[in-house]
Amino acid sequence: MANETLTQRAPTLPRTQARPWTFLLLVLGLAVVYVYGWKVTQINLGELVTKAHLVRPLVRDLIRPDLMTWRPRTLAVSVPFSFTRAGAPAPVPAPPVGPRLRLSSSVASPGQPLVVRGEGFTPNRPGVLIWQDQSGASAKAKEFRTDSQGAFTADLAVPSLIGEHHHLIAEVTLEGRLLRPSTALTLVFGRLVETVFLALMGTTIAVILAVPLSFLGAKNLMARSPVGTTVYYIVRTVFNITRSIEPLIMATVFAVWVGIGPFAGVLALALHSVASLGKLYSEQIESIDPGPIEAITATGASPLQVVRYAVVPQIVPPFIAFTIYRWDINVRMSTVIGMVGGGGVGFLLIQFINLLQWQQAATAVWGITLIVAAMDYFSANVREKVV
Known part of the structure; x- marks a missing residue:
């Protein structure tokens, strides 16, 4: 009889089951957290019903913007x-x-x-x-x-x-x-145009500064020598610190510095966008195909020639997409920084709110909604064709 190799299944170890008291402690811990959070945030669902009459006039005015007169x-x-x-x-x-x-x-x-x-x-x-x-x-x-x-x-x-x-x-x-057209509609239209160009100028200034800085913040290009590595970490640290500061804070500082108006908003958007675009650009540079870089470096090309012929052709389409997307973000952001004196339609909106002119405020809100939707559609189409 031929020898048969008998395959025995290895004994299965019993699955470790969570102890009941561990699960109970977890449930109790979550209950304590949510009870405390409910108390701290002063949630009172009953007020949604008992105080509904207070918000009805506001909602009625918001759905009836002051457009024509x-x-x-x-x-x-x-x-x-x-x-x-x-x-x-x-x-x-x-x-x-x-x-x-x-x-x-x-x-x-x-x-x-x-x-x-x-x-x-x-x-x-x-x-x-x-x-x-x-x-x-x-x-x-x-x-x-x-x-x-x-x-x-x-x-x-x-x-x-x-x-x-x-x-x-x-x-x-x-x-x-x-x-x-009502006075509110005329004012809002002018401020919406200002908002779009405020975001455009802020984005343009940011691109001019972010493109060269992004090469200094790309590890695959800089981490080839101690000096390059040091520059890389410094640039990335500056990007991270600047991105952590809210544009609203920057707009407040610049409004005090250069005065209330769109110029303060342009500076705030530009500074924040430099850090955001610089990080996106540098990460895109780090994800490019290293083959062309190695091939051109092997020919004895200088670092600038490597960037020109191996890096730039790979990054232009995504750079354009990131830039258009950032412009879209800045249009939305400029409506907020305008509330602290950064110009644009946000500055007009906060004035209407302070004067309790809710129908006029609704005109600004609907204008913001339309311009943001249009910018989102435009940027999505451009990015779809470029990338």
């Missing part, structure tokens, strides 16, 4: 005047027909009386005279009403205005109304 039709005519003759614009002759405005003198000092005569306006309509200084700021001067011939006369005293050369505007209210 009915405004009366108006007709405005302006005439220049100056405090001094030096540099004063040449007087424009009044048209022979149509609305026209004349002053008793085109040069007048603050406090001096001024007679205003208007002709050719719509008869029997109310109107208002408005001072407009050299900076564009306006102030109501006096109300008037045209007579049956469409004329009026008003006596004024010239106020103190900023600058030397100004305008006096006569605005007559006509019959009928027009549906026009």
Whole structure:
């Protein structure tokens, strides 16, 4: 009989079972943690029902943004005047027909009386005279009403205005109304454009600084000598420290440094984006194929030639994708840093909130939502085509 090799199964060791008291301790520990967390965070689910009436007006205003408004039709005519003759614009002759405005003198000092005569306006309509200084700021001067011939006369005293050369505007209210964009919508639109370009400029400055720093923060390029290794760790440490500081804090610092406005927001976004993009860029450099680097290095090429011919061709597409994605992030972030004086639509939003103008705030919120969605769609398409 042929020898048969009998295969015996090795004895299976009994699986160690968790002791019941260990499981109970774990459950008790989690219970203590969550009970304490519930108490610290003051969770009270009942208030969601009992205080719902407080939030209803707010929600109602937020879903009804201030977009359009009915405004009366108006007709405005302006005439220049100056405090001094030096540099004063040449007087424009009044048209022979149509609305026209004349002053008793085109040069007048603050406090001096001024007679205003208007002709050719719509008869029997109310109107208002408005001072407009050299900076564009306006102030109501006096109300008037045209007579049956469409004329009026008003006596004024010239106020103190900023600058030397100004305008006096006569605005007559006509019959009928027009549906026009609301003041809130006009302001929000301008701030949204500012927000997009604020993020664009911050991202552009960051890219200019992050690209060269990313090569210094790539271990596969720098860790070939003690000096290079030291530079690598210094750059990476700077990246990590800068990324740990919230852009909101940076915007606050720059708002104090350079003043409230979009420039402070650009600087805050640029500084934070340098660290974020630098880290992404350097990690991308570290993940490239080492073959071309070794081949070009073997030919005796200099470090700059290695970067130019072996590294750059591999990193351009992902660098573009990272940059577009960072621009998308900065658009969202700029709406937040604007709340501390960094410019953009966030600065306008916090003003509406402080004034309890919830419908106007809703206009800003919906504008932010649309611009963020558009940027997300744009960046996703670009990254899909590039990568």
